[in-house]
Amino acid sequence: MADPRLPTTFISGSRAGDPLLTDGVLRPIDWTGDVDGCIVMIDQTLLPNERRIIECRDTRSVHDAIRRLAVRGAPAIGVAGAFGAILAAREAAIGDRTGFLQRFNAICDHLAAARPTGANLRWAVNRMKHRAASICTSSSPSAAADPCEIARALLNEARAIRDEDAAMCRAIGRFGEPLIPDGGGVMTYCNAGALATAEYGTALAPMYEAQSRGRRFTVFANETRPLLQGARLTAWELSRAGVDVVLICDNMAAQVMKERRVQLVITGADRIAANGDTANKIGTYGLAQLARAHDIPFYVAAPSSTFDLSIAAGDAIPIEQRDPGEIREPFGVSIAPKMVSCYCPAFDVTPAELIRGIITERGIIHPVTPARVAAMIGHQV
Amino acid sequence: MADPRLPTTFISGSRAGDPLLTDGVLRPIDWTGDVDGCIVMIDQTLLPNERRIIECRDTRSVHDAIRRLAVRGAPAIGVAGAFGAILAAREAAIGDRTGFLQRFNAICDHLAAARPTGANLRWAVNRMKHRAASICTSSSPSAAADPCEIARALLNEARAIRDEDAAMCRAIGRFGEPLIPDGGGVMTYCNAGALATAEYGTALAPMYEAQSRGRRFTVFANETRPLLQGARLTAWELSRAGVDVVLICDNMAAQVMKERRVQLVITGADRIAANGDTANKIGTYGLAQLARAHDIPFYVAAPSSTFDLSIAAGDAIPIEQRDPGEIREPFGVSIAPKMVSCYCPAFDVTPAELIRGIITERGIIHPVTPARVAAMIGHQV
Numbered sequence: 001m002a003d004p005r006l007p008t009t010f011i012s013g014s015r016a017g018d019p020l021l022t023d024g025v026l027r028p029i030d031w032t033g034d035v036d037g038c039i040v041m042i043d044q045t046l047l048p049n050e051r052r053i054i055e056c057r058d059t060r061s062v063h064d065a066i067r068r069l070a071v072r073g074a075p076a077i078g079v080a081g082a083f084g085a086i087l088a089a090r091e092a093a094i095g096d097r098t099g100f101l102q103r104f105n106a107i108c109d110h111l112a113a114a115r116p117t118g119a120n121l122r123w124a125v126n127r128m129k130h131r132a133a134s135i136c137t138s139s140s141p142s143a144a145a146d147p148c149e150i151a152r153a154l155l156n157e158a159r160a161i162r163d164e165d166a167a168m169c170r171a172i173g174r175f176g177e178p179l180i181p182d183g184g185g186v187m188t189y190c191n192a193g194a195l196a197t198a199e200y201g202t203a204l205a206p207m208y209e210a211q212s213r214g215r216r217f218t219v220f221a222n223e224t225r226p227l228l229q230g231a232r233l234t235a236w237e238l239s240r241a242g243v244d245v246v247l248i249c250d251n252m253a254a255q256v257m258k259e260r261r262v263q264l265v266i267t268g269a270d271r272i273a274a275n276g277d278t279a280n281k282i283g284t285y286g287l288a289q290l291a292r293a294h295d296i297p298f299y300v301a302a303p304s305s306t307f308d309l310s311i312a313a314g315d316a317i318p319i320e321q322r323d324p325g326e327i328r329e330p331f332g333v334s335i336a337p338k339m340v341s342c343y344c345p346a347f348d349v350t351p352a353e354l355i356r357g358i359i360t361e362r363g364i365i366h367p368v369t370p371a372r373v374a375a376m377i378g379h380q381v
Numbered sequence: 382m383a384d385p386r387l388p389t390t391f392i393s394g395s396r397a398g399d400p401l402l403t404d405g406v407l408r409p410i411d412w413t414g415d416v417d418g419c420i421v422m423i424d425q426t427l428l429p430n431e432r433r434i435i436e437c438r439d440t441r442s443v444h445d446a447i448r449r450l451a452v453r454g455a456p457a458i459g460v461a462g463a464f465g466a467i468l469a470a471r472e473a474a475i476g477d478r479t480g481f482l483q484r485f486n487a488i489c490d491h492l493a494a495a496r497p498t499g500a501n502l503r504w505a506v507n508r509m510k511h512r513a514a515s516i517c518t519s520s521s522p523s524a525a526a527d528p529c530e531i532a533r534a535l536l537n538e539a540r541a542i543r544d545e546d547a548a549m550c551r552a553i554g555r556f557g558e559p560l561i562p563d564g565g566g567v568m569t570y571c572n573a574g575a576l577a578t579a580e581y582g583t584a585l586a587p588m589y590e591a592q593s594r595g596r597r598f599t600v601f602a603n604e605t606r607p608l609l610q611g612a613r614l615t616a617w618e619l620s621r622a623g624v625d626v627v628l629i630c631d632n633m634a635a636q637v638m639k640e641r642r643v644q645l646v647i648t649g650a651d652r653i654a655a656n657g658d659t660a661n662k663i664g665t666y667g668l669a670q671l672a673r674a675h676d677i678p679f680y681v682a683a684p685s686s687t688f689d690l691s692i693a694a695g696d697a698i699p700i701e702q703r704d705p706g707e708i709r710e711p712f713g714v715s716i717a718p719k720m721v722s723c724y725c726p727a728f729d730v731t732p733a734e735l736i737r738g739i740i741t742e743r744g745i746i747h748p749v750t751p752a753r754v755a756a757m758i759g760h761q762v
Contacts, residue, residue, distance in 0.1 A: 048718050220724070223708065223716070225606060225630040231708075231717040239718050246722045249606035249708055250632040251664025255729045258666065283632025285639065286671055293670045327604065327612075327630055331714050335604070336612040337429050337620050341627045343601070348636045 026194040026237060029071050031083045031158065035090075035151040039083045043070045044195060044229075048236040059087045059111050066114040066121070069227065073196020074270040074306055075165050078120030082158035084111050085128035089154050093147035100147060101136045105129055116318045117279055117347045119271035119308040124161055131157045165198035168303035168361035169205050176206025176266065176301055176359040182215050185262035187253065190224040190281035191233035192268025192301065202301040203266040204238065206359065211243050219245045220256050224281060226326040226344070250283055257294040265291045266359070269302035276352030276368035277314025278302075282345050288354040297356040304360055307377045314349035322346045407575040407618060409457050412464045412539065416471075416532040420464045424451045425576060425610075429617040440468045440492050447495040447502070450608065454577020455651045455687055456546050459501030463539035465492050466509035470535050474528035481528060482517045486510055497699045498660055498728045500652035500689040505542055512538045546579035549684035549742035550586050557587025557647065557682055557740040563596050566643035568634065571605040571662035572614035573649025573682065583682040584647040585619065587740065592624050600626045601637050605662060607707040607725070631664055638675040646672045647740070650683035657733030657749035658695025659683075663726050669735040678737040685741055688758045695730035703727045 029041040032055075039056040045068065046052050054070060056062045062084040065071050071080045085108055092104035112125040135153055136145045180186060192203035200208060207219060219238055224230035231247055238245040248256060256262060265287060271279040278284070278300050291298040311317060324342035328335065336342075357366035358373075365372045410422040413436075420437040426449065427433050435451060437443045443465040446452050452461045466489055473485035493506040516534055517526045561567060573584035581589060588600060600619055605611035612628055619626040629637060637643060646668060652660040659665070659681050672679040692698060705723035709716065717723075738747035739754075746753045 049715055222632075223606070225604070225632055228716050235717050235721045239721055244722075246724050247705075247708060247717055248724050249663070250630070251603075251606055251667060252724065252726065252729075254667025254670055255663060255726060256724065258729075282630070282636060286632060286635025286667075289635055289674045290667055290670055293674065324628075327628060331716070333712050333714055334430055335609050335712070336616050336628055340616045340620055341625075343627050343629050343633065343637065345633065345636055348633075348639075 025199050026240070027199045028076050028195045029079050029083070029198070030162070031086070031155065035086065035148070035155050039080065039087070041065060041071050041080070042195070044072060044233060045070055047195075047232050056084070057087065059084055059091060059107055062087060063111055063114045072229070073191060073268070074118035074120040075169075075197040075202065075303060076195070077115065077118055078124035078305060079158075079162050079165060079198050081111060081121045081124040082128055082161040085125060085132075086151055086154045086158055089132065089147060089151045093151070097145070097147070100145070100150070101133060104132055115320060117270050117320045118306075120305050123305050127161065128154055128157060162198045165303065165305070166200060168305070169197050169200035169202060171361035172202055172301050172303065172359050173200060173205030173209035175361075175364055176299070177209035177213065179264055179266075179299065180206055180210035180215055180217055181263040182217065184264070185218045185220060187220045187222070187256065187262040187265045187287075188234060189222045189230060189265075189267045189284055189287055191229040191237070193234055193237045195233050195237055196268060202303065203268045204234070205301065206266065207238070207243060208241060211241065217244070218261075219243055220253075220262055221245055221247050222250045222253055222283070222287070223247060224283060225250055226322070226330055228330070229281070253287055254290045257290055257296055262296060265296055265298045266301055269300050269306050270347055271311070271317050272300070272302060272307045272358065272373075273311040273314050273317060274309045274373055275313050275370045276355060276358060276365065276373050277317070278350045278352070278355060278358070279314060279317045279319070279347045280350065282348050285348040285350045288350045292354055298354060299357050299359055300350075300355055301359040304362065304377050307373070309374075309377065314351060317349055319348070320346040406580050407621070408580045409576045410452050410460050410464070410579070411543070412467070412536065416467065416529070416536050420461065420468070422446060422452050422461070423576070425453060425614060426451055428576075428613050437465070438468065440465055440472060440488055443468060444492055444495045453610070454572060454649070455499035455501040456550075456578040456583065456684060457576070458496065458499055459505035459686060460539075460543050460546060460579050462492060462502045463505040463509055463542040466506060466513075467532055467535045467539060470513065470528060470532045474532075478526075478528070481526070481531075482514060485513055496701060498651050498701045499687075501686050504686050508542065509535055509538060543579045546684065546686070547581060549686070550578050550581035550583060552742035553583055553682050553684065553740050554581060554586030554590035556742075556745055557680070558590035558594065560645055560647075560680065561587055561591035561596055561598055562644040563598065565645070566599045566601055568601040568603070568637065568643040568646045568668075569615060570603045570611060570646075570648045570665055570668055572610040572618070574615055574618045576614050576618055577649060583684065584649045585615070586682065587647065588619070588624060589622060592622065598625070599642075600624055601634075601643055602626050602628050603631045603634055603664070603668070604628060605664065606631055607703070607711055609711070610662070634668055635671045638671055638677055643677060646677060646679045647682055650681050650687050650739075651728055652692075652698050653681070653683060653688045653739065653754075654692040654695050654698060655690045655754055656694050656751045657736060657739060657746065657754050658698070659731045659733070659736060659739070660695060660698045660700070660728045661731065663729050666729040666731045669731045673735055679735060680738050680740055681731075681736055682740040685743065685758050688754070690755075690758065695732060698730055700729070701727040
């Protein structure tokens with residue numbers, strides 16, 4: 001490991017690779033180099049107009065990237081948190097060894113609070129904390145653990161989280177694929193694709209899987225105001241993959257359903273409570289209501305790391321409020337009186353009763369009941 | 382009347398007034414001067430960032446202003462069509478007198494086709510055509526009617542249409558006002574306010590009336606993608622009038638309803654069929670479904686001129702499709718891949734069964750059935 005006391009702006013000798021281009025697979029975030037390396041990520045705020053890769057060499061820049069949505073999507077934020085913990089270890093290594101774990105945990109806790117609603121960030125950071133703690137406690141009582149040893153273990157752990165997320169997405173794709181109607185239409189919301197995960201996606205995974213099997217279908221992508229992840233990210237990544245995609249404004253979803261253009265809705269999730277209530281991007285709840293009104297099955301796709309079994313029901317999930325400027329001045333364009341009040345929740349909660357099934361890497365939870373959730377997800381890491 | 386053979390770019394000597402400033406009442410469109418005058422209107426595409434008054438001195442510029450939404454809202458477009466018919470008469474006056482009516486009608490028909498969905502444009506233009514025809518047929522058989530005489534009669538007729546629209550809006554306000562919950566919340570959609578009518582508005586009229594009576598309430602305004610009339614126009618005109626308004630993205634409406642922040646939804650209408658099915662801005666139908674899911678009464682406010690009793694049910698109302706660029710590049714900002722397909726209906730149809738009542742200048746149609754519609758609106762002008 002490089003000297004942990006080097007400033008966090010230290011730049012590794014190896015040129016950061018473009019995660020977009022690695023063997024043709026779209027990966028929004030990765031770690032480059034050894035323990036002295038850094039996080040590389042696509043700045044998703046600039047897509048699709050610009051593909052810029054940014055590097056995070058300290059936890060402050062990771063926190064900032066999560067906060068301003070350069071990386072977004074609960075699973076991808078989880079991966080950011082996992083890799084961020086390596087940077088936390090580097091920062092915590094500055095100082096006496098006996099205080100390392102305390103400093104490390106404090107930095108991790110700050111990182112985990114970058115956004116409040118998604119489950120994966122806390123889940124991943126906690127897993128990294130447990131890993132660090134297990135090494136520290138297993139060290140001989142006479143000598144505190146070597147920061148180099150800890151950092152290397154954390155890098156392995158973070159890579160495992162990344163690889164497990166990718167594998168979970170592939171499994172979600174296989175379980176969800178039979179739902180995709182041949183010759184029909186599917187609706188999705190926000191971006192729960194490759195850009196929201198380590199790779200491949202959650203809600204989009206069944207579509208990619210169906211596409212790879214030669215099935216023909218059309219995806220209706222809701223643009224997802226205020227930050228337009230559906231227009232900027234989902235339309236872009238589906239087009240890039242050769243999937244037939246039609247972009248609509250969020251307020252057109254009901255009409256598309258009424259015209260029977262879609263036979264299925266699949267969205268991602270940011271946190272799922274023990275009873276199956278699902279927090280996801282604001283607008284998901286309304287979409288689920290509209291799907292019910294049109295008798296169209298509404299599915300959620302998420303890995304087990306998005307479940308939070310410590311929360312019994314959705315009303316206990318904290319909902320992030322965002323800056324009204326995201327509504328009033330989208331992308332720098334003033335579209336409303338400057339001083340007008342806005343209400344800007346970033347998420348809503350879809351009650352389990354509106355969800356036909358939850359597609360996980362272990363199978364589909366259906367019907368969505370506390371017992372079925374417990375049976376499928378009962379043992380969280 | 383000025384020489385009708387003057388070019389259509391002829392500019393009247395009188396400086397066009399700012400319709401915004403006339404005795405404090407917000408009027409988006411008016412006629413300035415005598416029969417040789419012109420239409421003045423607020424260019425609503427520029428609000429709220431810029432208040433620019435444009436003048437229309439020929440029917441081509443009126444057609445263009447309607448088409449590009451410089452004037453919008455079914456009743457206001459109707460007023461534009463009425464005043465536009467005066468310009469049509471001026472243009473038709475160039476040529477032999479015996480062919481006047483035929484030329485006039487042809488120009489009017491082109492004007493009436495500027496946008497297909499709203500009822501008021503055709504209604505107003507037809508009324509102007511009937512007025513011109515009645516003068517021509519009442520002229521002595523030996524001499525065709527004097528274009529000056531026709532233009533003056535048309536100016537009077539158009540001013541009557543404008544004044545009747547304003548009066549109808551005031552009456553809608555009085556009938557709808559008791560519905561506004563004191564200390565509660567109302568949701569509206571798009572802009573059905575003063576800017577959408579001769580003055581005062583339809584959906585917003587009950588709110589203005591309640592405000593004038595000292596009632597306190599909050600209006601939740603949906604921004605209304607793609608052209609954001611809710612954010613740009615409704616938020617602006619309600620703020621200007623001192624009404625407490627909160628702007629939301631369209632996909633937040635369900636959450637606002639779930640949180641019981643509103644006890645009532647009122648929207649405008651572009652065309653209402655004989656059974657009460659209502660065409661209005663895209664997204665209205667979804668909002669009505671969400672209101673039903675939350676057991677919140679959903680009302681439509683519209684003058685009798687918005688009804689089209691020649692159409693039995695909503696599925697026969699033509700739905701305008703707009704340019705996908707309105708979704709992909711809102712206000713010049715690219716937010717999606719350039720080549721991505723879009724589906725861009727400008728309107729949808731809310732079935733009568735989802736509408737608790739239709740607030741007209743003659744009273745509230747409730748329940749919304751063909752018989753009740755016929756009883757209230759049976760005699761259209």
